[in-house]
Amino acid sequence: NAGVTQTPKFQVLKTGQSMTLQCAQDMNHNSMYWYRQDPGMGLRLIYYSASEGTTDKGEVPNGYNVSRLNKREFSLRLESAAPSQTSVYFCASSESTGGAYEQYFGPGTRLTVT
């Protein structure tokens, strides 16, 4: 039982390049989330998927797109990377039924945009 997994762990991009961050969970959770964490800013929600087939914007969605591929997988795409997107990206999941809203995090992706 791996929990939440993310790939890649590290990535360096040049300005304007694109990439997709992958996330998968094996806990049969309904909801999945993408956050970024920057020094002094805390965790900020980029997008979330309340259930398979739905996605919604969070606090900082500009410059990102997401796909809920199936119940297990939720990907985050940067179409044209900018230095302001240098950050640590975390994926999380939660059951979101029966009052169980605890979120469980993956190990993170450390992205640098030069």
Place this chain on the structure above:
Amino acid sequence: QKEVEQNSGPLSVPEGAIASLNCTYSDRGSQSFFWYRQYSGKSPELIMSIYSNGDKEDGRFTAQLNKASQYVSLLIRDSQPSDSATYLCAVKSWAGSYQLTFGKGTKLSVIP
């Protein structure tokens, strides 16, 4: 704008002492409250959740919730150097929301 406030620290306590971490939130309708521990360079790890007023104990950890004062705290008894980390408070606001609002965290340092 829903806000979750924490003292950024660092909070330094000697080994064996009680560490007290505090969090206030702005949305009076908030329903669920969580404490996460984050070691440097690692991802947040859930350590406690609390939903009702009062205390909830789990080993050396006690979460305390006071909805009237919009205040949630985490006590760590018999603090150990391995407890040195940043502690994040997270709040789920309303019944239909799936989102958590996170505080910026309090950095705890336990001195041997």
